[in-house]
Amino acid sequence: MKILHCLSTREFAGTERHVAELTAFQARSHDVTLLLESQTADFRTGGDIAHHIASAVRIVRADWRGYLGCLARLMYGGSFDVVHTHLGQASIRAGALKKAGLTGKTPVVGTLHNAYRGRSYGGHDGLICIARWQQADLPTQWAERHALISNWTIPSRLDAQQRAVVRSTFRQKHDIPQDAFVICTMGRLVPEKRFDLLLRAWKQAALPVDTYLVLIGDGPQRSCLERGYVVQDRIIFAGYSTDAPAVFAAFDGFVLSSTREPFGLVLLEAMAAGLPVCATAAGGALDILGHDPACLVRPDDVDALSAGLRRLRRQSAQVWDLSSYDLAEQARKTEQFYHRFL
Structure with missing residues (x-):
């Protein structure tokens, strides 16, 4: 054909x-x-x-x-x-x-x-x-x-040793302790992704001091989002990544704060990497996490997202059934x- x-x-x-x-x-x-x-x-x-x-x-x-x-x-x-x-x-x-x-x-x-x-x-x-x-x-x-x-989603081809190298290298580059619990998010820094809401929810969640938030991506909102950032907030703007989805090996959890994702491929990639996840209950995330409602939070709700971050902090690595993808x-x-x- x-x-x-x-x-x-x-x-x-x-x-x-x-x-x-x-x-x-x-x-x-x-x-x-x-x-x-x-x-x-x-x-x-x-x-x-x-x-x-x-x-x-x-x-x-x-x-x-x-x-x-x-x-x-x-x-x-x-x-x-x-x-x-x-x-x-x-x-x-x-x-x-x-x-x-x-x-x-x-x-x-x-x-x-x-x-x-x-x-x-x-x-x-x-x-x-x-x-x-x-x-x-x-x-x-x-x-x-x-x-x-x-x-x-295409399963990662990295073995355990390679994943460990990705994890160590990324954390060294961004001055993150190797034993820290790192939550990441990824996407273009544009209004519909609601990274502004995520930063508010992060501060409200008051997570332990060994917890970090990494934003991977770039876009027109970056300077505005970074303006209120201070080192004590443990928020890292890592910029655009050329090695996604392999970079997920560096993290311990993933959060998706968009008002609505058409599908949520980045969510699927995080799950393929074995990360526990928290996502807004809208768009494609409802299909992906329909059988895991505890992972979903109301869109555009800072209190719900804050609670989701606290729940995410208590999670460990997971094995998701992605056979239908x-x-x-x-x-x-x-x-x-x-x-x-x-």
């Missing part, structure tokens, strides 16, 4: 990791092409999906014709069996070409990495939801043309979904 994936972003976050891992797996048995923007590096962090694409995947970058022009050239004539879009910008363009009749009989499907928007996906043949809340938000016309296929199985379901429209 010849598959064209379309993504128009300039960063490397959860969606980009999803695309990199899915295309790499599909390229084992299919002819896979990925259309990207001419520049894909995040100007702030340097994160770039191009550094994570498997060699078997053909990368095409937008040129002087722009992304739409290059997409039209690739789609014209039906040389691909299926076109698979990710996020709004690429989806709007592919949908417009579909409506204009420039794609022939080639089906266009999209993965919803955020909320459904008719302007982005109205021209698509099928939609993949990654969480149940997205299914609930779909208009009725999509009832027979969508599927629920969640994200996945297997890449091979989700890739198989995706291929089955393609065949519904061929």
Whole structure:
């Protein structure tokens, strides 16, 4: 099968990791092409999906014709069996070409990495939801043309000795005692992640002095968040990490404070590393932790999050059942979904 994936972003976050891992797996048995923007590096962090694409995947970058022009050239004539879009910008363009009749009989499907928007996906043949809340938000016309296929996590390849090295090295770099209990969070420092609420909850929780909070990530809110930070608060702004999810080996717990995560891939990665977790009860976290309600707290509630941090401090390493978040199985379901429209 010849598959064209379309993504128009300039960063490397959860969606980009999803695309990199899915295309790499599909390229084992299919002819896979990925259309990207001419520049894909995040100007702030340097994160770039191009550094994570498997060699078997053909990368095409937008040129002087722009992304739409290059997409039209690739789609014209039906040389691909299926076109698979990710996020709004690429989806709007592919949908417009579909409506204009420039794609022939080639089906266009999209993965919803955020909320459904008719302007982005109205021209698509099928939609993949990654969480149940997205299914609930779909208009009725999509009832027979969508599927629920969640994200996945790839188990860490680090052995016990390697994990110990990651743990020791990270703590030395940031002047954290080796025997401290370290809670981490990870994501772009933007308002919807509610790191401001997390910092308030951290101070309110008044955890023991051997407990540290590490924020991994960068973004426009960083300077504002750091402004009220003092050393005595035991809060570390570690910046953008290029070795996620391996870096989770350095920590003892994970907290997710977002108002709502579309899926919560970072939560899944923390669980794969054996960390106890605390997450807001909204979005994809409800799917992931539906059988572990004690790990969930009300969104946008500083008291609930503070109590969650205190509970997290009492936890030890855990073994989570993540068998339903297997890449091979989700890739198989995706291929089955393609065949519904061929």
